[in-house]
Amino acid sequence: RLIPTTPQQMSDTACILCYFMPPTIGITADHQKDKHVLSEAYSAAVREAGGIPVILPPVIGLESAFLSMCDGFVFSGGDDPIMEHWGIPTHPNATPVSSERQQFELTLLAGLQEKPAVPVLGICLGMQLLFERSEEGNCDGLGFIKGEVVRFNFSNIETKLRIPHIGWNFVDIKKESALVENMFSENKFYFVHSYHARCEEKDYILMTTQYNYN
Numbered sequence: 001r002l003i004p005t006t007p008q009q010m011s012d013t014a015c016i017l018c019y020f021m022p023p024t025i026g027i028t029a030d031h032q033k034d035k036h037v038l039s040e041a042y043s044a045a046v047r048e049a050g051g052i053p054v055i056l057p058p059v060i061g062l063e064s065a066f067l068s069m070c071d072g073f074v075f076s077g078g079d080d081p082i083m084e085h086w087g088i089p090t091h092p093n094a095t096p097v098s099s100e101r102q103q104f105e106l107t108l109l110a111g112l113q114e115k116p117a118v119p120v121l122g123i124c125l126g127m128q129l130l131f132e133r134s135e136e137g138n139c140d141g142l143g144f145i146k147g148e149v150v151r152f153n154f155s156n157i158e159t160k161l162r163i164p165h166i167g168w169n170f171v172d173i174k175k176e177s178a179l180v181e182n183m184f185s186e187n188k189f190y191f192v193h194s195y196h197a198r199c200e201e202k203d204y205i206l207m208t209t210q211y212n213y214n
Contacts, residue, residue, distance in 0.1 A: 031098040134195070
């Protein structure tokens with residue numbers, strides 16, 4: 001067995017090991033009282049997809065370390081954003097996310113703007129932050145993706161559909177991706193939402209569903 005002894009050999013060995021290792025995917029966690037909380041479904045999904053899940057506690061100051069360590073990021077769902085950050089009051093009926101988590105995730109996202117090749121998946125609130133604007137709170141997003149998040153509006157359509165949209169729907173796969181490579185052409189997903197993304201850049205659209213309109 002050959003053992004690397006020179007700095008170049010050690011560097012080459014490290015590169016080979018990194019090449020064969022599954023990608024490390026950081027998943028942001030919530031901060032509730034004295035606990036960092038995350039549904040185990042996130043880790044299970046990353047593992048099922050072939051990645052190594054790493055739970056990222058919202059510890060201010062560790063953002064740059066996580067940016068260097070992870071090959072991709074999942075911004076998990078959570079409570080409502082603290083709107084004062086964007087200069088408007090938080091709605092009195094909102095359930096604000098912890099200030100530590102919001103600052104941590106915004107700093108991570110700002111760092112990811114300098115790393116356009118790093119894949120990012122946003123869930124619920126995490127997805128809304130990626131767009132230019134959201135009607136939920138009437139606030140600006142970070143503008144990673146051109147478009148906005150809007151509330152379902154059936155005012156000009158005669159329909160008995162309710163808001164929020166709750167239930168199973170088929171999805172239409174729009175492009176090839178590792179996220180859907182093991183899926184059938186028709187799949188049902190469970191939806192619970194009152195808002196949806198209106199994306200101006202079609203390359204960012206992976207799947208769509210029908211709820212009176214696409």
